[in-house]
Amino acid sequence: xxxxxxxxxxxxxxxxxxxxxxxxxxxxxxxxxxxxxxxxxxxxxxxxxxxxxxxxxxxxxxxxxxxxxxxxxxxxxxxxxxxxxxxxxxxxxxxxxxxxxxxxxxxxxxxxxxxxxxxxxxxxxxxxxxxxxxxxxxxxxxxxxxxxxxxxxxxxxxxxxxxxxxxxxxxxxxxxxxxx
Amino acid sequence: xxxxxxxxxxxxxxxxxxxxxxxxxxxxxxxxxxxxxxxxxxxxxxxxxxxxxxxxxxxxxxxxxxxxxxxxxxxxxxxxxxxxxxxxxxxxxxxxxxxxxxxxxxxxxxxxxxxxxxxxxxxxxxxxxxxxxxxxxxxxxxxxxxxxxxxxxxxxxxxxxxxxxxxxxxxxxxxxxxxxxxxxxxxxxxxxxxxxxxxxxxxxxxxxxxxxxxxxxxxxxxxxxxxxxxxxxxxxxxxxxxxxxxxxxxxxxxxxxxxxxxxxxxxxxxxxxxxxxxxxxxxxxxxxxxxxxxxxxxxxxxxxxxxxxxxxxxxxxxxxxxxxxxxxxxxxxxxxxxxxxxxxxxxxxxxxxxxxxxxxxxxxxxxxxxxxxxxxxxxxxxxxxxxxxxxxxxxxxxxxxxxxxxxxxxxxxxxxxxxxxxxxxxxxxxxxxxxxxxxxxxxxxxxxxxxxxxxxxxxxxxxxxxxxxxxxxxxxxxxxxxxxxxxxxxxxxxxxxxxxxxxxxxxxxxxxxxxxxxxxxxxxxxxxxxxxxxxxxxxxxxxxxxxxxxxxxxxxxxxxx
Numbered sequence: 160x161x162x163x164x165x166x167x168x169x170x171x172x173x174x175x176x177x178x179x180x181x182x183x184x185x186x187x188x189x190x191x192x193x194x195x196x197x198x199x200x201x202x203x204x205x206x207x208x209x210x211x212x213x214x215x216x217x218x219x220x221x222x223x224x225x226x227x228x229x230x231x232x233x234x235x236x237x238x239x240x241x242x243x244x245x246x247x248x249x250x251x252x253x254x255x256x257x258x259x260x261x262x263x264x265x266x267x268x269x270x271x272x273x274x275x276x277x278x279x280x281x282x283x284x285x286x287x288x289x290x291x292x293x294x295x296x297x298x299x300x301x302x303x304x305x306x307x308x309x310x311x312x313x314x315x316x317x318x319x320x321x322x323x324x325x326x327x328x329x330x331x332x333x334x335x336x337x338x339x
Numbered sequence: 340x341x342x343x344x345x346x347x348x349x350x351x352x353x354x355x356x357x358x359x360x361x362x363x364x365x366x367x368x369x370x371x372x373x374x375x376x377x378x379x380x381x382x383x384x385x386x387x388x389x390x391x392x393x394x395x396x397x398x399x400x401x402x403x404x405x406x407x408x409x410x411x412x413x414x415x416x417x418x419x420x421x422x423x424x425x426x427x428x429x430x431x432x433x434x435x436x437x438x439x440x441x442x443x444x445x446x447x448x449x450x451x452x453x454x455x456x457x458x459x460x461x462x463x464x465x466x467x468x469x470x471x472x473x474x475x476x477x478x479x480x481x482x483x484x485x486x487x488x489x490x491x492x493x494x495x496x497x498x499x500x501x502x503x504x505x506x507x508x509x510x511x512x513x514x515x516x517x518x519x520x521x522x523x524x525x526x527x528x529x530x531x532x533x534x535x536x537x538x539x540x541x542x543x544x545x546x547x548x549x550x551x552x553x554x555x556x557x558x559x560x561x562x563x564x565x566x567x568x569x570x571x572x573x574x575x576x577x578x579x580x581x582x583x584x585x586x587x588x589x590x591x592x593x594x595x596x597x598x599x600x601x602x603x604x605x606x607x608x609x610x611x612x613x614x615x616x617x618x619x620x621x622x623x624x625x626x627x628x629x630x631x632x633x634x635x636x637x638x639x640x641x642x643x644x645x646x647x648x649x650x651x652x653x654x655x656x657x658x659x660x661x662x663x664x665x666x667x668x669x670x671x672x673x674x675x676x677x678x679x680x681x682x683x684x685x686x687x688x689x690x691x692x693x694x695x696x697x698x699x700x701x702x703x704x705x706x707x708x709x710x711x712x713x714x715x716x717x718x719x720x721x722x723x724x725x726x727x728x729x730x731x732x733x734x735x736x737x738x739x740x741x742x743x744x745x746x747x748x749x750x751x752x753x754x755x756x757x758x759x760x761x762x763x764x765x766x767x768x769x770x771x772x773x774x775x776x777x778x779x780x781x782x783x784x785x786x787x788x789x790x791x792x793x794x795x796x797x798x799x800x801x802x803x804x805x806x807x808x809x810x811x812x813x814x815x816x817x818x819x820x821x822x823x824x825x826x827x828x829x830x831x832x833x834x835x836x837x838x839x840x841x842x843x844x845x846x847x848x849x850x851x852x853x854x855x856x857x858x859x860x861x862x863x864x865x866x867x868x869x870x871x872x873x874x875x876x877x878x879x880x881x882x883x884x885x886x887x888x889x890x891x892x893x894x895x896x897x898x899x900x
Binding site: 304319 | 389391392393396397398399400401402403404420519520521522523559560561562563564686687688689690691692693725726727728729730732733734736737738739740742743744746747748749750
């Protein structure tokens with residue numbers, strides 16, 4: 160079957176399951192309770208932290224991809240209840256530690272100050288359950304499953320149309336976006 | 340009470356029920372297909388098939404509270420996520436009890452688990468039908484490979500199976516579409532196994548995914564979103580393949596929301612006359628009549644129906660003169676996982692997402708190999724691919740622009756093998772009815788008492804060792820053998836509770852999947868299995884079903900039913 164024909168069929172399928180995007184749009188339009196519970200300045204703080212891990216480069220960074228919203232939603236909805244306060248307390252502790260080190264909020268720190276602070280966290284918090292590791296895992300997952308991360312930072316191929324078992328790549332080849 | 344008459348009734352619309360429906364209808368029988376769950380239309384029912392990752396409210400994770408409340412068991416399945424959760428039966432609505440942990444995974448909708456299955460399709464070997472006879476575990480199969488071989492061909496041609504003709508006795512060749520090629524790292528592993536371990540072979544996985552168009556179905560687009568339902572109809576499901584064929588005959592009546600309470604037995608005629616159904620929504624009780632009845636509700640629901648179909652003649656369940664009904668529950672043992680990383684081939688990659696990997700057919704207690712710690716054997720499935728680098732990113736040091744760039748690259752080659760061990764039939768692995776614990780329709784729930792035995796334990800140890808030594812021989816690093824210690828059930832290959840056999844004193848069904856004691860009732864789902872072998876079972880259920888329908892309709896014509 161020609162790729163063109165497959166794409167034509169796909170368009171038909173999209174039409175036939177049009178109800179799904181509608182429902183989805185409704186679900187997305189409703190503000191998540193997690194987002195409204197979390198103070199705005201904490202969301203902003205998360206955004207700065209995530210953006211320091213994955214900054215704007217030739218592609219937009221974590222803040223542009225709204226990774227902070229993802230983190231708030233996933234921690235509140237998907238983490239087991241006993242792990243949720245651990246994360247939020249970890250965020251407060253990190254902010255306090257940053258103020259102690261740099262004399263100001265992480266959000267107000269320069270790039271050099273942020274870097275020094277994160278290097279310290281990285282050296283101190285080695286355990287997988289530690290705030291820093293959780294923040295990093297959430298940032299990576301939130302970013303690469305966002306539309307920006309999935310389609311700009313990675314190579315998004317929703318309908319590959321075929322399987323190429325072997326191809327040569329170079330140092331600039333982007334990974335295919337995982338879809339599961 | 341309303342009454343309705345048909346030529347045939349099929350209970351269940353999953354993998355085997357869909358085949359029974361198609362075959363019965365194509366042979367001209369007016370057939371009623373009863374499905375306990377909701378309707379689910381091919382294509383339009385696959386509501387998340389084209390959803391992008393960022394469009395899921397929780398990015399494809401199911402919220403914690405929802406999992407705890409509705410899906411504590413179902414969520415254990417690898418294919419459960421925000422994009423598929425609507426396809427799993429809520430544990431909160433369909434309770435059962437466990438004497439020992441048994442994870443009962445189920446999909447209650449038209450098509451059943453044929454929508455979410457892993458699509459692996461391997462024929463049984465000639466010796467798989469003889470193993471019970473040879474080592475004395477279980478009863479002898481009443482059929483041999485030659486009896487089922489033409490029916491394997493028959494169902495493979497219609498279902499569409501991709502695979503390579505490897506010429507191996509353990510997994511006989513079938514009617515294959517072209518195979519889905521291996522990655523370069525898998526070929527490397529294959530060569531290392533061939534060189535270092537005579538008798539072991541790594542071959543292409545065989546799966547019910549089309550690599551060429553057949554019967555107007557589109558070939559696989561390599562999205563690997565099969566579990567959400569394929570809008571291209573590229574893999575085999577009842578919804579996309581057998582039920583449309585049955586519907587085309589205009590002989591099929593498909594009735595969703597129909598929970599079969601029992602099979603009605605007429606002692607004078609020594610025949611079943613129909614089934615009693617509870618409408619899942621209205622709870623109205625309706626009786627349907629037919630000349631022949633196929634039970635294809637899935638191993639445990641079919642067993643539940645038979646146990647609940649009591650009469651003066653059958654106080655312990657329909658056709659249960661032997662007392663074996665509900666006993667000899669088996670699953671495949673998937674506990675052994677061995678993973679590793681391969682550091683070479685850094686300038687090689689792949690494109691597309693395969694719906695299949697590779698397969699290492701059974702090599703234990705086969706040919707020259709003789710084991711003392713266990714009887715029978717196991718197969719391995721597996722794959723070696725490159726995921727994105729960010730998968731391992733949280734454990735790596737770094738952040739900022741360079742880290743971000745590194746995270747967007749393909750990661751190292753990684754993968755491995757997982758064992759699939761044959762489970763022996765044990766009388767004490769059983770299900771019974773909870774007379775005092777009923778579901779919302781007033782039906783007794785199922786009590787499952789099942790555990791792994793010594794033979795499976797010994798096999799797991801061996802799988803971990805052989806898996807690791809094969810990766811080692813291929814130069815893999817960071818080799819991690821891991822026993823998941825998962826209980827039975829998670830293999831989702833539950834089978835054996837209404838087994839076939841030669842002797843009515845020790846089995847429920849004869850060589851044609853016909854109840855020894857009630858000639859017009861046939862059981863062709865997993866409950867009919869007298870042993871488990873190591874292969875994924877669905878294609879064997881399909882073949883047994885088509886074969887049994889052929890027999891049943893001939894018998895009906897001869898007025899023997």
